[in-house]
Amino acid sequence: MQTPAHAGRLITPAMVGVALVLLTVPLWIAKVGLYQYIGVEILIWAIYALGFNLLLGTAGLPSFGHGAFFGIGAYAFGLTQFHVAANLWVCLLGGILAASLAGALVAGFVARRRGIYFAFLTIAFGQVFWFIAMKARNVTGGEDGLLPIARLPADFGIVSFDLTGNTALYFFVLALFLVTVVALWRLTYSPFGRVLSAIRQSELRAAHLGYQVVLFKMLAFIASAAFAGLAGSLFAMAQGGAFPEVMALHYSGYIVMMVLVGGGLVSFWGPVIGVVVFLLARDLLGAVTLTWMLWFGLLFVAVILFKPEGIAGVFQDLRRRFSRQPAQAQPAARSTP
Amino acid sequence: MSALEARQVHVRFGDRVVLEEMNFSVAPGELHGIMGPNGAGKTTFFNVLTGRVRPSRGQVLVDGKDVTGLPPHRIAALGVARSFQIMTLFDEFSALENVALARPAFRAQALHGHRAAIGDAETDAAALSVLDEVGLGSKAQVLARDLSYGERRALEIAVALAQEPRVLCLDEPTSGLGSDGIARIAEMVRRLKGRLAIVAIEHDMEFLFGLADRISVVHWGQVIARGRPDELKANPWVRRSNLGRFG
Ligand SMILES: Nc1ncnc2c1ncn2[C@@H]1O[C@H](COP(=O)(O)OP(=O)(O)OP(=O)(O)O)[C@@H](O)[C@H]1O
Ligand SMILES: [Mg+2]
Numbered sequence: 001m002q003t004p005a006h007a008g009r010l011i012t013p014a015m016v017g018v019a020l021v022l023l024t025v026p027l028w029i030a031k032v033g034l035y036q037y038i039g040v041e042i043l044i045w046a047i048y049a050l051g052f053n054l055l056l057g058t059a060g061l062p063s064f065g066h067g068a069f070f071g072i073g074a075y076a077f078g079l080t081q082f083h084v085a086a087n088l089w090v091c092l093l094g095g096i097l098a099a100s101l102a103g104a105l106v107a108g109f110v111a112r113r114r115g116i117y118f119a120f121l122t123i124a125f126g127q128v129f130w131f132i133a134m135k136a137r138n139v140t141g142g143e144d145g146l147l148p149i150a151r152l153p154a155d156f157g158i159v160s161f162d163l164t165g166n167t168a169l170y171f172f173v174l175a176l177f178l179v180t181v182v183a184l185w186r187l188t189y190s191p192f193g194r195v196l197s198a199i200r201q202s203e204l205r206a207a208h209l210g211y212q213v214v215l216f217k218m219l220a221f222i223a224s225a226a227f228a229g230l231a232g233s234l235f236a237m238a239q240g241g242a243f244p245e246v247m248a249l250h251y252s253g254y255i256v257m258m259v260l261v262g263g264g265l266v267s268f269w270g271p272v273i274g275v276v277v278f279l280l281a282r283d284l285l286g287a288v289t290l291t292w293m294l295w296f297g298l299l300f301v302a303v304i305l306f307k308p309e310g311i312a313g314v315f316q317d318l319r320r321r322f323s324r325q326p327a328q329a330q331p332a333a334r335s336t337p
Numbered sequence: 338m339s340a341l342e343a344r345q346v347h348v349r350f351g352d353r354v355v356l357e358e359m360n361f362s363v364a365p366g367e368l369h370g371i372m373g374p375n376g377a378g379k380t381t382f383f384n385v386l387t388g389r390v391r392p393s394r395g396q397v398l399v400d401g402k403d404v405t406g407l408p409p410h411r412i413a414a415l416g417v418a419r420s421f422q423i424m425t426l427f428d429e430f431s432a433l434e435n436v437a438l439a440r441p442a443f444r445a446q447a448l449h450g451h452r453a454a455i456g457d458a459e460t461d462a463a464a465l466s467v468l469d470e471v472g473l474g475s476k477a478q479v480l481a482r483d484l485s486y487g488e489r490r491a492l493e494i495a496v497a498l499a500q501e502p503r504v505l506c507l508d509e510p511t512s513g514l515g516s517d518g519i520a521r522i523a524e525m526v527r528r529l530k531g532r533l534a535i536v537a538i539e540h541d542m543e544f545l546f547g548l549a550d551r552i553s554v555v556h557w558g559q560v561i562a563r564g565r566p567d568e569l570k571a572n573p574w575v576r577r578s579n580l581g582r583f584g
Binding site: 010205 | 425
């Protein structure tokens, strides 16, 4: 991922554009044949995907068991609500904290591993957490799920917003999505994020420049698990319950697919594009054929084969073609090789 | 006291002995050249000096302090920098970013996640002056992967220099370059000479004999000859190892 323009800004023009478009969604979403809830779902998965891409796209660490942290966030949100306090902020904090702790535990085991060993270990841990969620019936409700999780009001002291309606929940999730975007943009282009990217490009060089590679990988893993926990918490609220399904291996695969198809390897926004395409494909293709996953799977194969940079990569190529400003714009002084 | 010293360093991989017994030192301001045939163990020796390979026996000392077995990041933090025989750059970063990331000031703030790394004028100015030193000032914004081979060789050194090291280890810095490129790197190293301790593995005789204060000839994992360039020119090993290339 090349360093984009505006990398040093807290808020970029693209963010403002995205925010404005997303704010209008409730006005037209029903008119185009969709429904409000899919907007909620897209934003939640977008938070999850953006956090996941800190690990995959920026640090280059392929986690195939990330559903565990999403699920742990969901369960922790519910359990905090039942056993600690039925307060939205406390429950969100509970979801994020639980996922971060689980992330730290897993990171301790996987951060020293590379490539296939890293990938396999994350799968193994993902399966362990999924298994626990299925079997610890008296805590998680097993296959039936943890029910019923309430959509708690967003209480700001002087005003309190009721989030039981899908439109209200949409605006709340949108606010958290925008916070996530700003936070992750900043983190990605902070000194910390630059070191993560350097580690992906050459772990060897980074180590010899004085960076403690394992520590950086662990922190990236934990941060990414924390965002998965936030997304999972919101998902529990949206669904009214927490279910083991999202922790299953194929769900952990979906997030990888979304991020890669969207172009997370070359673009900060790639994961968001991937989520939108995936969930719309599920609903629109799913309405006409039960085998929509086959078609999406074929799209995935095509992307990996022909355009590994994903949809965002196609956009970047198009923009480059129309603005034709890359290498030529550099100072003309060419030193002889 | 030596800036960097190795005592009786022995390295084996499985049952294959790669370094038999390496004794070596470089003083502050000295340029100590290392030459030897392919597979002699020169890069492995650098790997030991910089913490990548732990020796089976022997010691490595930085400023007299035992650092044997410390990991690379710790040794780097002590002021030992290296360049790589096989170029090891951050290809998706610009030349400027490559150099900026190597600076100790950047490293000191590497855990900062709340502020932007980009557009810090002070960092940029310092990084730019390192690029200027190796003649890459005008290429600051070019991605490392888009630089020419010669420019990448220069950047490889610039990154190590940006670490503000006390000891600079260069592993075949002219590898793959034509005579113009070699001359340019030699000129660059000549300007650095005296400012810090430099250890340079080189195959190019003109480079080594023109620049080094001392040269060690490494063969079969040990130093078989060592001395000033004028002393070594008469050495039969040296004469044999570069038939036709020198003199
Ligand atoms: N990690 C390793 N495991 C096993 N053998 C190794 C390892 N690293 C190096 N070697 C072997 O050690 C020997 C010395 O290698 P080294 O790279 O140090 O040589 P060199 O003197 O730098 O050679 P060149 O001039 O070709 O760069 C070689 O035979 C190499 O195959
Ligand atoms: Mg070598």
